[in-house]
Amino acid sequence: MTTSPSSSKKELSLEQHEELLKLIKARFEKNMDRHQGLEWANVQAKLEAQTEKLWSLYEMERTGGEPDVVDHDNKTNEYIFYDCSAESPKGRRSVCYDHEALESRKQHKPENSTINMAAVMGIELLTEVQYRELQKLGNFDLKISSWVKTPANIRKLGGAIFCDRRYDTVFVYHNGADSYYAARGFRGSLRV
Structure with missing residues (x-):
């Protein structure tokens, strides 16, 4: 494909x-x-x-x-x-959290944002709860991390959250919403 x-x-x-x-x-x-x-x-x-x-x-x-x-x-x-890819999807990495974060970057802007990409694709970003449910089905994101839907109060203050699995434990972290890394993407959900 x-x-x-x-x-x-x-x-x-x-x-x-x-x-x-x-x-x-x-x-x-x-x-x-x-x-x-x-x-x-x-x-x-x-x-x-x-x-x-x-x-x-x-x-x-x-x-x-x-x-x-x-x-x-x-x-x-x-x-x-x-x-359900082993690591956060390759075609959705190196993106900041949302359009506001993308626009706030003065230099070295990524090509897109997580929220924009998900909207165009017609999918929803996994929540922290959904991410933890996924981890019950296997071991995902052992090397890469994934942005997850960030609560409004955190986003309002400029932050965003992401998750990964290390040491047989799911961790939740924070970053500035405008950050982006080759080792961070996002996972989505679709209801049919």
Whole structure:
């Protein structure tokens, strides 16, 4: 998956559509421990019915997120996908937290921000709680860190938070929202 669909159309070609479903199905079947009791046929039916969500899932995959189903919300009948790549997605690193932080940088601005990228992709940034849920499914971000959704009171003061896993423990840290590093990206979620 190297090419990106037209971001203005947010539609996949038939080939991209079929390739993505095949890839997501293989990952789903390989990692049944992440979604015990769920059936692929039901997930696929939801994806087929919501092509804009399929496009978002494609963008998650294209940027290195390796999305997989991690839960099912019985109240809304939605399947929940998280980025399940071993490290924070490669195509979403070296970005500051949000547009305000990006604009505040006087020199050496990154190309984009986490919040902007997630919005364009049609996904939500993982919260700290969701990040901790993800870590119950495996060991993620052992070398890289991931921005997580920052509470408004922290962001108002110029900060943002990120997480990683070290010493078999999930850590939450802080940085200026305008900081960016090659070793920090972000993980997203998508409800279908």
